[in-house]
Amino acid sequence: MKSGSRLERILKAGQFALTGELGPPRGADADAVRGKARHLSGMVDAVNITDNQTAVVRMSSLGACLIAMQAGLEPVYQMVCRDRNRIAMQSDILGAAALGVRNILCLSGDHQCFGDHPDCKKVFDLDSMQLINMVKTMRDEARFQGGAEITVAPKMFIGAAANPFAEPHAFRVTRLAKKIAAGADFIQTQCVYNMERFCAWLAQARDMGLTEKVYILAGVTPLKSLGMARYMQKNVPGMDVPDDLINRLQGVDKKDQAKEGIAICCEQIQQLREMKGLAGIHLMAIEWEHRVPEIVEKAGLLPRPELQAEQV
Amino acid sequence: MIKATIKPLEEIRALVAPFRRVLTVGCGGCVSLCLAGGMKEARELNIKLRALQDPGSEAVFDDITVERQCEQQFLAALDSRVEKYDALISLACGAGVQFLAERFPHKPVFPGVNTQFVGVTLDIGWYEERCKTCGDCVLGLTAGICPVTMCSKSLFNGPCGGPQDGHCEVDPNTPCAWIAIYERLQQQGRLDSIADVMPARQWQGQTPGRILHPRYRDRYVHEDGNDT
Ligand code: SF4
Ligand code: SF4
Numbered sequence: 001m002k003s004g005s006r007l008e009r010i011l012k013a014g015q016f017a018l019t020g021e022l023g024p025p026r027g028a029d030a031d032a033v034r035g036k037a038r039h040l041s042g043m044v045d046a047v048n049i050t051d052n053q054t055a056v057v058r059m060s061s062l063g064a065c066l067i068a069m070q071a072g073l074e075p076v077y078q079m080v081c082r083d084r085n086r087i088a089m090q091s092d093i094l095g096a097a098a099l100g101v102r103n104i105l106c107l108s109g110d111h112q113c114f115g116d117h118p119d120c121k122k123v124f125d126l127d128s129m130q131l132i133n134m135v136k137t138m139r140d141e142a143r144f145q146g147g148a149e150i151t152v153a154p155k156m157f158i159g160a161a162a163n164p165f166a167e168p169h170a171f172r173v174t175r176l177a178k179k180i181a182a183g184a185d186f187i188q189t190q191c192v193y194n195m196e197r198f199c200a201w202l203a204q205a206r207d208m209g210l211t212e213k214v215y216i217l218a219g220v221t222p223l224k225s226l227g228m229a230r231y232m233q234k235n236v237p238g239m240d241v242p243d244d245l246i247n248r249l250q251g252v253d254k255k256d257q258a259k260e261g262i263a264i265c266c267e268q269i270q271q272l273r274e275m276k277g278l279a280g281i282h283l284m285a286i287e288w289e290h291r292v293p294e295i296v297e298k299a300g301l302l303p304r305p306e307l308q309a310e311q312v
Numbered sequence: 313m314i315k316a317t318i319k320p321l322e323e324i325r326a327l328v329a330p331f332r333r334v335l336t337v338g339c340g341g342c343v344s345l346c347l348a349g350g351m352k353e354a355r356e357l358n359i360k361l362r363a364l365q366d367p368g369s370e371a372v373f374d375d376i377t378v379e380r381q382c383e384q385q386f387l388a389a390l391d392s393r394v395e396k397y398d399a400l401i402s403l404a405c406g407a408g409v410q411f412l413a414e415r416f417p418h419k420p421v422f423p424g425v426n427t428q429f430v431g432v433t434l435d436i437g438w439y440e441e442r443c444k445t446c447g448d449c450v451l452g453l454t455a456g457i458c459p460v461t462m463c464s465k466s467l468f469n470g471p472c473g474g475p476q477d478g479h480c481e482v483d484p485n486t487p488c489a490w491i492a493i494y495e496r497l498q499q500q501g502r503l504d505s506i507a508d509v510m511p512a513r514q515w516q517g518q519t520p521g522r523i524l525h526p527r528y529r530d531r532y533v534h535e536d537g538n539d540t
Contacts, residue, residue: 081465108467108472110481111464111465111482124465125513127466127467127468127469128467128472129469129510130469134512161473163474166472166473168495171494175469175471178507178509190473237473238476
């Protein structure tokens with residue numbers, strides 16, 4: 001066991017994993033985290049706690065991780081390279097591990113120009129690949145990036161993101177291989193809407209033996225409305241929303257679009273479950289945490305596997 | 313070369329407002345080539361500053377342009393001129409401004425340009441950044457396209473998940489550096505040069521930089537290892 005996290009144990013046991021997502025609030029509001037956590041509790045195996053997503057300032061991922069843990073969830077601590085140099089990152093990783101956080105997702109991060117402080121100085125001391133590698137070195141060799149020894153190594157299950165839909169398509173699997181080489185234990189993908197392309201990417205990963213080396217969780221985000229679908233299609237970089245999904249939402253009454261979105265989401269999950277080499281689903285119900293129980297239930301993902309008490 | 317832009321006139325005016333005799337020092341180097349701080353710009357600036365003067369003001373704005381403000385030998389030409397002025401405006405890059413201020417430490421020296429970047433001239437009046445002077449050039453691995461400068465996130469293992477139609481996620485007018493790197497390497501049959509993870513950088517330039525050219529090193533470093 002690399003970390004002993006619930007997510008790691010479930011994946012290692014060959015169970016189909018389900019992770020969720022929780023976006024921290026824009027204030028020192030612990031109840032907001034607890035409120036969202038309540039909807040996710042018992043529904044997912046672990047929950048990603050985002051790190052100032054879209055470069056908008058929010059409660060720190062680590063702070064929200066702790067509240068989520070107190071509420072009974074297992075967090076996946078998201079960390080982006082935009083805001084911290086390697087000193088701050090390693091120190092936060094030690095702090096997180098000491099507090100009991102066992103999963104980390106290493107990301108480059110959205111550029112600050114998308115957020116509410118576009119004039120800030122970007123950091124990007126490391127990129128996501130180098131961050132993955134740094135966490136692995138800390139965990140497996142008990143060494144800091146600078147070479148010094150760590151007294152108690154942080155036991156983290158290391159996650160990375162992959163976008164099967166981004167250009168250049170031919171390079172995407174190579175990049176996945178690089179993340180694995182850097183030290184990724186699990187992968188959470190960009191939201192899958194284009195099944196065909198995802199299938200092709202996964203097949204390529206399978207052919208290269210990558211699905212044997214890393215657990216891949218397919219990203220899924222329910223479309224709340226036609227407006228959201230259109231927005232995702234046009235404005236979210238690296239997102240591939242096919243026209244037939246837009247047409248399908250367009251075909252139903254406005255008040256029924258959320259229901260249709262959930263139906264689509266459940267169908268997607270069913271299709272994904274059939275794919276060879278896929279280890280789980282990463283369900284990102286953005287500001288829609290309260291609909292997660294319904295989606296998880298309808299998609300047939302309940303009950304979640306029970307595990308014996310954590311042994312680290 | 314270094315590219316700069318002239319500071320807003322109002323900002324310069326406010327900086328030198330308390331002084332009666334002001335010498336604007338142009339630089340004949342990089343900043344003159346990007347039409348920001350050469351002889352012509354020094355003269356233009358003074359004309360504008362004079363036009364903004366209050367009626368009855370006795371302020372004097374003179375100009376002089378030296379070959380390059382980043383070299384002692386050219387600054388020496390100013391030694392006899394500077395004394396009669398109360399303040400200097402330097403139109404050189406930030407390095408030149410400091411070198412001027414260092415040579416005349418008793419005179420207030422104000423910058424007249426904003427130093428922008430190390431870049432190229434695409435066409436007359438069109439300059440683009442190409443290098444962040446990171447001190448450890450990786451262009452050999454990246455098909456001659458700088459990931460530090462040209463990728464919005466300075467990624468060494470790109471591209472991120474965001475490029476759209478060859479453009480960077482930050483804006484449709486910025487090409488994605490990593491798509492360009494990928495395509496050029498592919499064209500040259502050298503994709504293996506980005507197949508491996510590029511490790512964390514040893515960033516340089518975190519303290520003021522210094523180069524002692526090997527051929528001249530002995531002049532400045534004594535046997536005991538101490539600098540001059
Ligand atoms: S890698 Fe980029 S920033 Fe560094 S020296 Fe080369 S061109 Fe300049
Ligand atoms: S889209 Fe390309 S240039 Fe922009 S941040 Fe990503 S890799 Fe860098």
